[in-house]
Amino acid sequence: MAITTKKTLRNSVVYSVYVRNHTAEGTFQALRSDLGRIRDLGVDIIWLLPIHPIGLESRKGTLGSPYAIRNYREINPELGTMEDFKELVSAIHDYGMKCIIDVVYNHTSPDSWLVTHHPEFFYRTPEGALGNRIGDWGDIVDLDYSQKGLWEVQVDTLKMWAGLVDGFRCDVASLLPLDFWLHAREAVAEVNLQCLWLAESVEPDFILHLRSRGMTGLSDAEILQAFDVCYDYDIYPYFAGYLSGGNTLSQYVDRINSQEYTYSDNYVKLRFLENHDRARAAALLPNEAAWLHWTAFMYFQKGVPLIYGGQERASVICPDLFGKEPVDWQSGEDLSWLFQALYALKQKEIMSLGMCRFTAIDEEGAVIGRYAMGQQQLIGVFSLQGRAAEVEVGLGDGIYQNLIDHREVTVTDGRLYIHNQPIIIEL
Numbered sequence: 057m058a059i060t061t062k063k064t065l066r067n068s069v070v071y072s073v074y075v076r077n078h079t080a081e082g083t084f085q086a087l088r089s090d091l092g093r094i095r096d097l098g099v100d101i102i103w104l105l106p107i108h109p110i111g112l113e114s115r116k117g118t119l120g121s122p123y124a125i126r127n128y129r130e131i132n133p134e135l136g137t138m139e140d141f142k143e144l145v146s147a148i149h150d151y152g153m154k155c156i157i158d159v160v161y162n163h164t165s166p167d168s169w170l171v172t173h174h175p176e177f178f179y180r181t182p183e184g185a186l187g188n189r190i191g192d193w194g195d196i197v198d199l200d201y202s203q204k205g206l207w208e209v210q211v212d213t214l215k216m217w218a219g220l221v222d223g224f225r226c227d228v229a230s231l232l233p234l235d236f237w238l239h240a241r242e243a244v245a246e247v248n249l250q251c252l253w254l255a256e257s258v259e260p261d262f263i264l265h266l267r268s269r270g271m272t273g274l275s276d277a278e279i280l281q282a283f284d285v286c287y288d289y290d291i292y293p294y295f296a297g298y299l300s301g302g303n304t305l306s307q308y309v310d311r312i313n314s315q316e317y318t319y320s321d322n323y324v325k326l327r328f329l330e331n332h333d334r335a336r337a338a339a340l341l342p343n344e345a346a347w348l349h350w351t352a353f354m355y356f357q358k359g360v361p362l363i364y365g366g367q368e369r370a371s372v373i374c375p376d377l378f379g380k381e382p383v384d385w386q387s388g389e390d391l392s393w394l395f396q397a398l399y400a401l402k403q404k405e406i407m408s409l410g411m412c413r414f415t416a417i418d419e420e421g422a423v424i425g426r427y428a429m430g431q432q433q434l435i436g437v438f439s440l441q442g443r444a445a446e447v448e449v450g451l452g453d454g455i456y457q458n459l460i461d462h463r464e465v466t467v468t469d470g471r472l473y474i475h476n477q478p479i480i481i482e483l
Contacts, residue, residue, distance in 0.1 A: 058284050068101055069099050074365060074375050075087055077381055077382050097368060098398070098402070100153055102148055103254070109131070109132050111167050125160050127169040129169075159227065161226065163188060211240050218244045228258060231271065237283065255287065257276050277318070280323060285326050326362050329367070348477065349440055349442060356480065371383060411429070424447065434480065438478045447474065449472045451470065
């Protein structure tokens with residue numbers, strides 16, 4: 057773990073914005089008008105998907121993927137100007153939030169500035185051509201980090217942006233050498249000592265696949281030496297497996313519990329139900345009640361919750377990564393109230409400093425979570441199938457207050473009845 061990472065980062069919430077499709081206009085200026093609403097959800101950090109010009113060569117879709125970048129030091133003119141971007145960042149700061157941008161350093165577009173000016177920085181196929189080592193990423197070419205000249209160019213770019221923004225979300229960070237990230241973090245600290253580093257770490261099978269091909273595949277334990285936060289993909293296969301029937305709820309919960317002793321004491325995980333690479337949670341889950349319970353369960357887990365723009369409307373459609381498909385803010389029910397309520401709970405000290413453990417009740421599709429810090433306890437009860445259940449909670453009989461909606465709940469014979477609403481109780 058990055059030794060300077062503070063546990064209080066676990067009290068933060070990240071909101072992911074795909075600028076092209078967040079508004080009908082798809083611009084920095086249009087996004088500014090939505091910042092107040094986003095902040096009111098309970099958001100500390102806005103993460104902007106890549107803001108740089110998109111390559112033309114081998115472009116996918118009508119507008120291309122923002123992850124096929126042509127120039128790391130410029131702004132995509134479709135989103136606005138550099139001045140527009142600076143004004144957006146300033147407005148984000150005015151609302152008391154931080155701004156982090158996507159860093160896509162594994163690859164560039166085939167017609168990038170780096171390809172033109174530094175072709176020696178790129179991976180070559182056995183035939184000597186530019187290429188990529190992940191076959192379905194056909195609109196990009198891989199960089200070669202055995203070229204130390206590349207390191208300084210990339211770090212200089214990071215230092216440039218670190219003077220404007222508060223941190224970086226680093227795309228497929230597990231594919232780059234750990235020494236590069238350690239070097240980059242140290243160099244960027246000269247410009248921005250408080251820079252936030254969020255890594256998109258990858259799933260276990262992908263790590264093994266990379267290593268089997270002689271490629272870099274950093275584990276979360278490795279990548280957390282340089283980053284403050286990493287993705288939850290180490291246990292994501294068990295989340296997906298539970299939803300598909302491939303594994304039990306207990307097996308998934310066991311993986312969550314294992315993080316408490318696998319990583320350093322100050323580990324921070326990005327907790328999510330959906331992101332721009334995955335299906336919407338509302339499309340995966342069986343009903344609205346299940347969505348409510350899973351959302352509360354996500355916030356209750358130790359780490360930083362991620363909201364992907366549109367999730368607060370329980371949207372079922374992921375915006376097109378390669379074209380124009382704005383979020384439909386009128387579809388679905390506005391469930392902002394739940395994010396607001398959960399954010400207030402996320403600010404509790406016990407959720408950043410306490411010890412956390414979960415217990416699964418497979419037959420009910422329910423999970424009980426417990427935080428403990430001294431004599432203080434926080435207990436969460438979640439019905440992940442979204443159906444009524446009565447579960448043993450280990451509490452004395454009596455009336456308690458659900459901190460989510462402030463209604464009274466009753467424990468009788470040590471058992472608690474749950475239905476549509478998740479329950480969080482403080483002792």
